[in-house]
Amino acid sequence: MGALDSKVALVTGGSRGIGAAVALRLAREGADVALTYTASEDAAKSVAEEITALGRRALVLRADQADPAAVDAAVRQVAGELGRLDILVNSAGVTVGGPFDSIDLETSDRQIDINYRGVRNAVRSAAAVMADHGRIINISTSTATGSIMFSGFAEYSATKAAVTVYSKGTARDLGGRGITVNVIQPGPIATDMNPDEGEFADLLKSRGALGRYGTAEEVAALAAFLAGPEAGYITGSTFNIDGGLAA
DSSP: OTTTTOOEEETTTSHHHHHHHHHHHHTTTEEEEEOOOOSHHHHHHHHHHHHHHHTTEEEEEEETOOOOHHHHHHHHHHHOOOOHEEEEOOOOOOOOOOTTTTOOHHHHHHHIEEEEIHHHHHHHHHHOOTTTTTTTEEOOOOTTSSOOOTTOHHHHHHHHHHHHHHHHHHHHHHGGGTEEEEEEOSSEEESSSSOSTTTHHHHHHHHHSSSSSSEHHHHHHHHHHHHHHTTTTTOSEEEETTTTTOO
């Protein structure tokens, strides 16, 4: 018996990186898992195959996180096809770097649409169909409320800070239904898009207390705990998982 047996989860941006690791960990804990993707269809289907190999149901949905109608349709399809929705993990996001005045407004607005408004869209839609005592977990970043070590990340960090504050507010709003809302704020995590041998890797390792990058699986372990029954009294909280980078 897994801690999440009979639960249904939706992981946005679940085709790769942290999102894929979270989707697989929730399935290992017993949940049926739906995941959304925008462009990486083959990767999303590969994750779904791993979920079904674990004996759980999987559902793959294409949904642009910046499109409220697409997000709402995806949430409702999950509830309809899998019978319910208990867990929402918002992992979809983009990173646009560069001096704040060098990023064109269209690109900047799309980053806002995906990183902040996309979370808002998913939370609104999920709350309408989610069972009481459900779980909402939003992925932010440890730089959202701490120091920003490099120039060129003002706009990105602002979108993630908005997610952190929004999560605290919705935790208040949904508390009466027993739905918890929490934030995971990863630091340097080794993924295909952020390898631990990348341009800034040595500097980031030197700034953290543990001197290494984290793994997507370590983030997924925290997400699984927050999604489970033992985290029922935790809400409106933020959890840095950054190897001491923000310490």
